[in-house]
Amino acid sequence: MKNSLNQNFNQKKQETLNWDLLKEDFKTKFGKDIYESWLKKMDLIEVNSDNLLISVPTRFIRDWITSRYLDSVIEVIKSHNKSISRIEFKINSSPVNSSYKDDQFNGSTEVNDLNTNVKFIKDSFIQYNRIDPNKNFENFVVGPSNSLAFEASKKIIDNISNYNPLYLYSGVGMGKTHLLNAIGLKLKLDKKVMFISAERFMYHFVKSIKSNEMIKFKDYFRNTDVLLIDDIQFMNGKEALQEEFFHTFSTLIDKGSQIVLTADRPPNKLSRIQERIKSRFSGGLVVDIQSPDLNLRSEILKNKLLELKTFNGSDVLISEEIQNFICSEIKSSIRELVGALNRIVSFSRIYNRAPSLSESRIILKDLLNMHENNVTIDNIQTAVCKSFKISKNEMLSSRRSRYLVRPRQTAIYLAKMLTSKSLPEIGRNFSNRDHTTVIHSVKTIERLRKEDNELNLKIDSLKNKILYNKENEI
Ligand code: ADP
Ligand code: MG
Secondary structure (H helix, E strand, O other), X not given: OHHHHHHHHHHHHHHHOOHHHHHHHHHHHHOHHHHHHOHHHOEEEEEOOOEEEEEEOOHHHXXXXXXXXXXXXXXXXXXXXXXXXXXXXXXXXXXXOHHHHHHHHHHHHHHHHHHOOHHHHHOHHHHOOOOOOOOOOOOOOOOOOOHHHHHHHHHHHHOOOOOOOEEEEOOOOOOHHHHHHHHHHHHOOOOOEEEEEHHHHHHHHHHHHHOOOHHHHHHHHHOOOEEEEEOHHHOOOOHHHHHHHHHHHHHHHHOOOEEEEEEOOOHHHOOOOOHHHHHHHOOOEEEEOOOOOHHHHHHHHHHHHXXXXXXXXXXXXXXXXXXXXXXXXXXXXXXHHHHHHHHHHHHHHHHOOOOOHHHHHHHOHHHHHHXXXXXXXXXXXXXXXXXXXXXXXXXXXXXXOHHHHHHHHHHHHHHHHHOOOOHHHHHHHOOOOOHHHHHHHHHXXXXXXXXXXXXXXXXXXXXXHHHHOOOOOO
């Protein structure tokens, strides 16, 4: 239900304005740093006759964008839709969860196909073969979480076709695209390299089929020595499309071309992809990148500051305290970490002084709330069991002793409050309890919170522990 609503909603948005293309233009016009730090946070809610309704996560970001980039943002939008002359912002502090983002993506792919101008696309697979020279092996900082991926990528350079394909996976912002770029940069010195996102790859596939240019397309890809495909989870084409892809893929492997793929999950977890394709993906080397530890985060931050210093010829005004604050608070991804640093740097450039700790909190507010997204039912169960001193087996058992019922209800209540999981999903995570049990637990705890102050305080403290992870800080 929610999915189909989202899809309709997205279709509606896309009819009048292609937000994905607009975002690409923002990136080109403002540069990656500004885009990643600020503009990427904008989400299109509604297209009206002469204005757009756009959501941003915090007031600060809205003010920052309006005071510095608004005119140019409108200029870019006007180049897509002349009648738009105004933007209205809505502050939307609730984080968008990632499964929703997935749906949004999948829902919009086909709509894009129908809407985009064919001429523009015709030769664009060449145009999109952009390798970013700033993402190389030299400035990739290695730590325990990414060293396997790093070593495997380096091996590709030394000994082409040893692992084929190499499949790198991790959550967002962990350095997959960086490594893919680094491989491309090195190999393109003496090989034909094709670097493309899976989304674009599929897009051109569909286009070439529709415009009878399949042969040209196949030749183009089959001529490459090295095919680097980013974000393969977005490959979700129809049967015929997958068929073609499988053949192109197999031909390349058979003739000894190197393929490197990245994704946000391991091959067997890819949805809507044929089994035999998944098994070909697993046929080489599959390596994951894990969350960076505090040490790696701090190394990366130091490196970035050095890069900025070299680039600008002067020191960047950021105190040790703020650096520590950034690396201890922004844990979920390296992209967020770099984005946070860029924001602080743009602040200190504009005001010619480093922000204080409390200013930094405001500047980074939306990123600091990020771990709310990471709360899982499992985290909640662990925290609640610990606090009530019962075991997880007891919590998940069917026993109805009073000393087990309360913690169980509390965990169910917190799962409802702190995650976006549906009632049946929550029930499933508590040994397949029915959704009516979930509702009953939530209501009971809501009532008890009013009546029982001790329990109320206990739940507040649990909530803080779960959301801000104060106890398990790395
Ligand atoms: P992913 O593709 O996994 O989503 P990216 O490769 O785009 O992540 O990385 C996000 C940002 O973090 C990029 O700016 C990238 O250069 C930087 N980054 C990631 N890992 C490292 C690392 N180990 N050392 C230096 N920079 C990194
Ligand atoms: Mg990437």
